[in-house]
Amino acid sequence: MADNQKKLVVLTGAGISAESGISTFRDSGGLWEKHRVEDVASPSGFARDPRLVWRFYKARYLQSLEVEPNPGHYALVQIEEQLGGRFTLVTQNVDGLHYRAGSQRVFEMHGRLRTAFCTACNTKKDMSELDLELDIPICPNCRAAMRPDIVWFGEIPYYMYEIESALKDCSVLMVIGTSGAVYPAAGFVMTAKYMGARTICVNLDRPDNMIFVDEFHKGKAGEILPNLVEPLLNSLA
Numbered sequence: 001m002a003d004n005q006k007k008l009v010v011l012t013g014a015g016i017s018a019e020s021g022i023s024t025f026r027d028s029g030g031l032w033e034k035h036r037v038e039d040v041a042s043p044s045g046f047a048r049d050p051r052l053v054w055r056f057y058k059a060r061y062l063q064s065l066e067v068e069p070n071p072g073h074y075a076l077v078q079i080e081e082q083l084g085g086r087f088t089l090v091t092q093n094v095d096g097l098h099y100r101a102g103s104q105r106v107f108e109m110h111g112r113l114r115t116a117f118c119t120a121c122n123t124k125k126d127m128s129e130l131d132l133e134l135d136i137p138i139c140p141n142c143r144a145a146m147r148p149d150i151v152w153f154g155e156i157p158y159y160m161y162e163i164e165s166a167l168k169d170c171s172v173l174m175v176i177g178t179s180g181a182v183y184p185a186a187g188f189v190m191t192a193k194y195m196g197a198r199t200i201c202v203n204l205d206r207p208d209n210m211i212f213v214d215e216f217h218k219g220k221a222g223e224i225l226p227n228l229v230e231p232l233l234n235s236l237a
């Protein structure tokens with residue numbers, strides 16, 4: 001691809017799935033008001049009480065199968081159809097809704113609810129291939145405990161090389177539905193801005209990293225994004 005072509009990177013967070021009925025983490029009533037992060041989203045929490053951790057992720061996995069993508073997810077599919085390889089979608093979400101909406105290439109940096117991997121031999125399996133009736137699903141290969149394919153606090157997110165390369169090379173970064181509280185994702189807007197990109201944010205509230213945002217659209221992603229598709233594509237022509 002010619003290097004002078006304008007490229008778009010989009011980073012999404014829990015807010016884009018809120019209108020599909022999935023709880024965010026830090027809003028009032030969010031997941032982290034009901035559960036302690038260190039209990040359900042850390043390697044030490046899993047070592048202490050794997051049954052509790054599995055209960056939490058099985059419930060989230062089953063819920064993710066019941067909800068549907070919303071107009072915010074579909075707007076990003078439309079953008080990808082137009083921009084092809086000039087578009088990179090990065091998500092902190094583990095719900096799989098971008099894929100279900102039709103996005104072709106998604107960097108799920110915090111993992112995914114629909115897979116699990118073996119704590120002993122690393123075999124990766126789709127959740128649908130595991131016996132979820134068990135308190136702790138076991139590896140079909142070596143019978144050791146499986147764990148959710150989720151990047152927990154203290155672990156290194158997936159695809160960091162691909163994401164950082166895209167951030168350094170984009171003309172626009174748009175962040176959607178994320179509080180800007182969790183690193184490294186919260187730092188992407190700063191990286192892209194320092195590398196010369198225009199930064200756009202679509203969010204219900206001002207994110208923590210607002211200082212690096214050039215253009216703020218306050219409101220619901222599912223209502224704002226469909227109207228942003230055309231102006232955004234024009235600006236990238």
Ligand code: APR
Binds near residue numbers: 016018019025205206
């Ligand atoms: N449209 C746009 N934004 C919304 C909407 C909506 N319909 N509903 C809520 N939001 C905004 C909230 O105002 C909030 O700023 O989405 C943001 C959600 O923030 P968080 O709950 O912190 O979620 P996120 O930023 O994705 O969390 C990052 O934290 O615990 C971890 O691993 C977890 O990936 C997650 C990471």
